[in-house]
Every structure is written in C-alpha cells, then in structure tokens.
Amino acid sequence: MLHKNWIVLRTFLIAATSGFVLHSIGIFLPWLLGPMISLLLLRQYTKLEFHWPRILRQMGLIFLGIQIGSSFTKKAIELMWIDLPLMALLTFSVVIVALLLSYVFMKMSGETVATSVLGSLPGGLSQMVLLSEEVKSANSTVVMLMQTFRIFVVVTIVPFLTAWIPKGSHFNDGSLDVLSSFNTTHFIIFVVGGIALFIGMKKIHFPLPELMAPIIAMAIVQFITDHPVVEVPFLVLILSQIFVGSHLGLQLEKVRDKLSVRMFSAIVLSNLVLIAFCVGFAYVLTAIHPINTFLDFFISAAPGGIAEMSITALETGADLSTVTSFHLFRIFFILLIAGPLLTYALKKWLK
Template identity: 85%
Template sequence: MIVRTFLIAATAGFIFDWIGIFLPWLLGPMVSLLLLRQYTKVEFEWPKLLRQIGLIFLGIQIGSSFTKASIVLMWSDFPLMVLMTLSIVGVALLLSMLFMKMSGETIATSVLGSLPGGLSQMVLLSEEVKSANSTVVTLMQTFRIFVVVTVVPFLTAWIPQGSHINDVSLDELSTFNLVHFVIFAVLGIGFFVGMKKIHFPLPELMAPILSMAIVQFVTDHPVVEVPSIVLILSQIFVGAHLGLQLEKVRDQLSMRLFGAIVLTNLALIAFCAGLAYILTFIHPINTFLDFFISAAPGGIAEMSITALETGADLSTVTSFHLFRIFFILLIAGPVLTYALKRWLKA
C-alpha cells in the first residue's frame, strides 16, 4: 500500500506540474489523496518516517538560507515580528467569537481552534480544558492548514516577486567542508533530541534549520545544498501526509461547521494580506510577497515551501513564523488556557 500511495502521489504531482498548477509536488499529492480517501474505498498507507525524512531535507534547505548577513538583518525585523504576531493573534481571537456564533461551539473550542499555533499543540491544550471539544479543535486546525495551503499559493502566483533591497547571499560552495558538516549533524541531532523531550512542534524541521543557521553564522560559509530531486521528493512526502491527515472528515464535519471554518480562515487570510501591504510601507526592504507569506496562518513547513517556490525571502518567512510559534506556544496558548479554565469555573 505504501508503494501504491507513493505512485498516486507522485503521478498527481507530475500532472499538476505538467498543467502548470502552482506548488505541484505539494498540492498534487495532497489533493489527490484527500479526494481518493474521502470518495473511494481505496486503502492508503503512509509511514510517519517518510514525512519526517521530507521535513528533515526541507529543514536543511530552509536553514541554508540563514547566512550571517541575513541573521544580522533579522534584528531589524524584530519590532515587525512583534507587531505582526500580536495583530494576527488578536484578529484570530476576534474571529473565534464569530466562529462560536456561527458554529454553536463553546468559547474554549472556538478560541483554541482559531489560534494558529500548530495542530498537535492546540489539541493538547484543548484536552486540558473540559469544555473544549478536541475533535472540533483538530478539525479546525487541520482545515485551516488545508485552506491556507490551497489558497495562499494560488494568490502568491499572481503577486509580482519584486526585488529585495540589500539582498544578501553567500558565495557558491566550492569545496565540501567535512568539519562543518559534522558539526551541523551533531548540533542537529542534539536539537532534535531536546525538542522531542519538551514536545516542541516539528523537531524534524526545526532542528536542521537551527543547526544550519548556527554553523553558517559562525563560519560564514554554506554547509550543504539539497538537490532539486530531493526537494521534490520531500514535498511529495509532506503532501501525501497532509492529504491523508483528514481521516474520513465527512463523517465529522457538518455544513454549519464547515462554513464557519472556511469563512473565518478566509477572513484571516484577507487580514494578513492587508497587514502585509501596510508593512511594505513601514519596512520597504522586504516585498509584499515576503510579508504575505510570513503572515499567512499556515504551518511553517508549508509556508516555507511556498516561499521556496515563489522566490520570497526564505529567512524572513521562516523567522517570522518561528517567532509566532514561540509566542503562541510559550505565552498566548498557556495564558489563554489558564484564563479559560479560571473563567469557565466561575
């Protein structure tokens, strides 16, 4: 079944690429397997290991964009990271009230399902609040990723790429430095083990990003480049996982709930586009495309792939999403969970 799943995913990616659909190797597997899972009785299997392998190589490629110069320039973006994150979290909370009225779900379910803080983390937080429906939170978080991954790439395909002021990059790697690579591998393994222990989201992706950024910042020299065929396979691996993630969702999703999820997420995407437009006037070093993908309420892996394909500044997109993840997981999520527990007891 694994081979059959891969052949269907790869074929769909090839077809999407052939007809010119954006992000073909991610969207092709995702859409084809989602539809086949929902409307046929064909059995599929996709090991978690393949998704992890895909995330590792995507993490290496994303990490390679963090040069010493780009990391230094990131400090100038810090106030914008705070502004963007607080704005998106605030609007997400307002939209959770709209979702509550439309769907009839509890305030705890609506709030925890609306926060763009990661599927597994929001589900875990929802399990700590008695009035929260973990199943609905799972559907909300998963469907938001699906809506963002399908809508944002098509929008970015129509956005001019523009140019980056003070755009920086390292010189081409002429010789492979084994010492640098070994240091990167040791750091990556260490980060991965530590992140797994504290249940940090996507350690397979985050560990190589951080280890690559550290090695390249210290050495001012690129470590390794991921071949294009490996990046294609990585996108297929991730796309297949996303497509199969919605297990027979028709059995759990009513039209009322579906409409509330789609409407609130489209509203959040529209707000992110408006916010990105404003930020281009505040900070013209980055393009509208950079800020739009940075603000989009999708997963860091999916938005980084979108940045790779559109030519957006990958280090900017990744750093903005990293900051938002840290803020929601370490501050907003726990604070809101505590407040909901106290308030709902009263």
C-alpha cells in the same frame, strides 16, 4: 507485510503521478498540492486503502529543514534583529484577529468558547490539540479539525494568490556565495548539533522537531562560520514536498463524518477573513519597511504551518529567511506565551 508495503508504494505512485500532472499543466506548487488533493479525494470518495509511514513525513521535514536552514546566512540573521519589532507587530495583530474570529466561529458553529479559541489560534496542530485536552469544555476533535482544515485552506489558497503577486526585488540579499568546497568539519558539527536539538525538542514535546532542529542547527553553524554547509538537491526537495503533501492529504481521514456544513462554513469563512487581513497588513508592512517585498510579508503573515509556507516561499522566490523568521517568532510566541496564558484564562473563567 508485503501487502502493507504495496499499499505504501501505491500511495506514493498516486501522489507522485498527481504532482507530475499538475506540474505538467503549470499548476502552482504541484508537488505539494497534487499529492494532498488527490489522496484527500480518493480517501473520501473511494474504498481504496492508503498508508503513509510517519518516517517518510519525517524525512521530508528534515530535508526541508536543511534547505530552509541554508537560507539563514550570517547577514540574514543580523537583519532579523532589525525585523524584530515587525515580527512582534505582525504576530500580535494576527493573534488578535484570530481571537476575534474565534467569536464569529463560536456563533456560527455553536461550539464552546474554549474550542473556538484554541481551534482558531494559529499555533500548530499538535500543540493546540494538547492544550485543548487540558480544558474540560474544549472539544479536542473539533480543535484538531479546525487546525487541520485551516492548514488545508491556507495551503490551497495562498499559493494561488502568490502566483498573481509581483515578486519585486530585495534591497538586501543575504545569500552566501555558491558552495565552493564541502567542509566536512562544518557538516559534522551541523549533524551533531541537529541530532542534539532534535532529542531535546522531543523531550519537551516541541512541535515539528524534524523541521525545527535542522533549521536552527544549520543557522547556528552558518552564522558562526559564515560558510554554506550543504545544498539539498532539487530532486530531494521534490520528494520532500511529495512526502509532506501525502501526509496532509491523508490527515483529514473520513472528514465527512465529523465536519457538518455549519462547521465547514464557519472554518472557511473565518480563514478567508484572516487571509484577507494578512493581505492588507502585508501592504502596510511593505510601506513602512520597503527592504522586503509584499510577497515576503504576505507569506510571513499567512496563518499556515511553517513547513507549508516555507515551501511556498521556495517556489515563489520570496525571501526564505524572512518568511521562516516571522513564522518561527509566531510559533514561539503562541506556544510559550499566548497559548499557555489563554489556557490558564479559560480554566479560571470556567471555574
């Protein structure tokens, strides 16, 4: 037990140190990228042993969820209804392009149609892997690699791209006034509601309940009361990024043994094309809906995970509620509609 605790401590020290080094030299998103890149490289090219308990990742996601949820003010939620057509347009477009790119991936990698489709769809790692297990011709390991590596590609490329994008200004600022007084009743309602949502999401196997439950619970309480619930201290946000970044870095365990040059090239190419499409589409959305900035729409369109893209929005000054809303819409659409329909269609087609 003592040996295992020391391994966890060593993992944390390496992650925190690498984040601090990147922060010191001015690299963008250092507390997420530092742990992720350093632990990935050390895991692949050294014999050092690392361990990252699931509870630490969960803690990081919970505090990130609280911070993200705090951006959902009553005004911001009301503005979401205006953005619903844009959310649908963006989500449909990204899904269609992802499906087209799955054909390119299939031709380049030699994988099956089912594997290529489920691996290319930006619907979340765990859910796409679960769906792939229901289709006989789908290779769940390859789907997991595709989904995980896409997150890695997006998280390493998108933050650097956003560093060169002008932030602009928002016409509508949905932020609440500075927290003037802590309301115990509101906080208790938020905690009870968050726990209830978490339990419900776990029962139906909804992805990332640690992140989603506090977001939704916070948004509901703040919408009803029109009062901020709680602010997450800056140091806690840094720790949360370290916790999530460490998990991402260690997630690609011994990837060299499973990832061929051919497959690596197919994954990178398809994701670069998808990111380029998101850049172009963000310009279109900015032109037809100038209430939000290009940065808002670009991070909203980027095919990364909601946690990683929300951290990017936090660091760049993008409108957090807008980014989270678009990604939530995409998650619900893919998990509840596109994913099951495609799985059903693939099963029928294979028969």
